Amino acid sequence: MPSVFIKTYGCQMNERDSEAVAAQLVAKGYSLAKTESAADVILLNTCSVRDLAEQKAMNKMKNLVGTAKKDRPNQILGYMGCMAQSRGKELIEKLPDVDLVIGTQKFHRTADYLDEILSGKREKIVDVAAEEKSEATIREHLLNGSAKTSVSAFVSIMQGCNQYCTFCIVPYTRGEERSRTIPDIVNECRELVARGVREITLLGQIVTSFGKRDLPALDGKSAFVQLLDAVHEIEGLERIRFTSPHPKGYGDDLAEAYARLPKLCESAHIPLQSGSDRLLKLMHRGYTRERFLTIIKKLRAAKPGIGITTDIIVGFPGETEEDFEQTLSLCREVEFDNAYIFKYSPRRDTPAADMPDQVPQEIREERNHRLLDLINEIAARKYDDFIGRQVQILVEGPSKKNAARYTGRTRCNRIVLFDGSSRHQGQLMDVKIERTGSFTLYGDPAVVNL
Numbered sequence: 001m002p003s004v005f006i007k008t009y010g011c012q013m014n015e016r017d018s019e020a021v022a023a024q025l026v027a028k029g030y031s032l033a034k035t036e037s038a039a040d041v042i043l044l045n046t047c048s049v050r051d052l053a054e055q056k057a058m059n060k061m062k063n064l065v066g067t068a069k070k071d072r073p074n075q076i077l078g079y080m081g082c083m084a085q086s087r088g089k090e091l092i093e094k095l096p097d098v099d100l101v102i103g104t105q106k107f108h109r110t111a112d113y114l115d116e117i118l119s120g121k122r123e124k125i126v127d128v129a130a131e132e133k134s135e136a137t138i139r140e141h142l143l144n145g146s147a148k149t150s151v152s153a154f155v156s157i158m159q160g161c162n163q164y165c166t167f168c169i170v171p172y173t174r175g176e177e178r179s180r181t182i183p184d185i186v187n188e189c190r191e192l193v194a195r196g197v198r199e200i201t202l203l204g205q206i207v208t209s210f211g212k213r214d215l216p217a218l219d220g221k222s223a224f225v226q227l228l229d230a231v232h233e234i235e236g237l238e239r240i241r242f243t244s245p246h247p248k249g250y251g252d253d254l255a256e257a258y259a260r261l262p263k264l265c266e267s268a269h270i271p272l273q274s275g276s277d278r279l280l281k282l283m284h285r286g287y288t289r290e291r292f293l294t295i296i297k298k299l300r301a302a303k304p305g306i307g308i309t310t311d312i313i314v315g316f317p318g319e320t321e322e323d324f325e326q327t328l329s330l331c332r333e334v335e336f337d338n339a340y341i342f343k344y345s346p347r348r349d350t351p352a353a354d355m356p357d358q359v360p361q362e363i364r365e366e367r368n369h370r371l372l373d374l375i376n377e378i379a380a381r382k383y384d385d386f387i388g389r390q391v392q393i394l395v396e397g398p399s400k401k402n403a404a405r406y407t408g409r410t411r412c413n414r415i416v417l418f419d420g421s422s423r424h425q426g427q428l429m430d431v432k433i434e435r436t437g438s439f440t441l442y443g444d445p446a447v448v449n450l
């Protein structure tokens, strides 16, 4: 059977989609190639959230086409995912040697389409149509004994987004919000736990909107909190995380869930985007600076050590120096554990791309630097606070950079490196933090709970 190499760009949702496609192909008899040059099929799973991500995948494909023509004339090349969805057949018009374009609702058809192309039944396939119930098709897992995947797994709970933030392409690439059912998700989680998984991260473009249209609130609990309750009951599961939420989803029920559910890790990635009310409105975010601060206070009251990270966009159209200073001051006030900063990138079909007062590139760069300096300064201070403390980690496996070191994560989602061995893998254990590196803690397994 042919071999496949999948390269993934972008977010954890894309990683998860690639894993599900790989597992689906392996189940059909395909093998996974270790390198691009050894593969019969190369698939690029793409990201559209910023222009740079699209350019990277397109340049990569150009190079692949070049080498395939020279050295591997029978190699099949395909795009999947967000850019495939938003650009469709245009991608083949640009590079006629591309064979396959699979949109975000069609990942589960990959094996069928490859069979058709490999058997010569069809020459080119582009499928970016909507498909009912496709949200329930991302469910196969690899879990082939590889270090990390057998300890911690991602489970897709919903697809799409109806928020329509004015900068964001996701509603157009991922479609309308559609959620799986709670029993379907719980079954998948149970199977994973039976196979040795101890930590599950629930995934979706806007997880806090999970089940909103299908499941009414029950005892003041939103559908998403009902799902957290249901997953929490799975015996043998130790830790639950989720990403990405929207601030508007942090009602009291979710804040209380942190205090109530011991398996729900005290960690939250809450995209802020801007600290200026004027910009938040232009972005169509649906909350104010004050509301954001209230959420953070509530979460810290529920779990004082909670790790809080965020996403921020600099240089959104019309952003003035005063607006940007509002973002800086909010970051000083909240003291995020880390933040991902993005320079605004105009996206096709989004309202912000046509807004007046686009911010010059040099100013976007300059604000990016200033904010990064502040975030790093705060983060370093917060990392240093860990020195001397004992923390619980879930050990994922050997560190990629240094195989003598093992790596795990604290409940608040910080990476800890320590001198470990394979017997530690998959264990929850306590370590004492001795020193810090850049966005890493170094621990000593002082007390080992085996």
Ligand code: 5AD
Pocket (backbone or CB within 6 Å): 049, 050, 167, 168, 169, 271, 273, 311, 312, 313, 342, 343, 344, 345, 346, 347
């Ligand atoms: N330009 C820059 N950053 C963007 N993001 C989303 N759309 C854009 C854009 N057009 C950022 C947001 C989001 C993260 C995943 O990517 O901060 O939270």
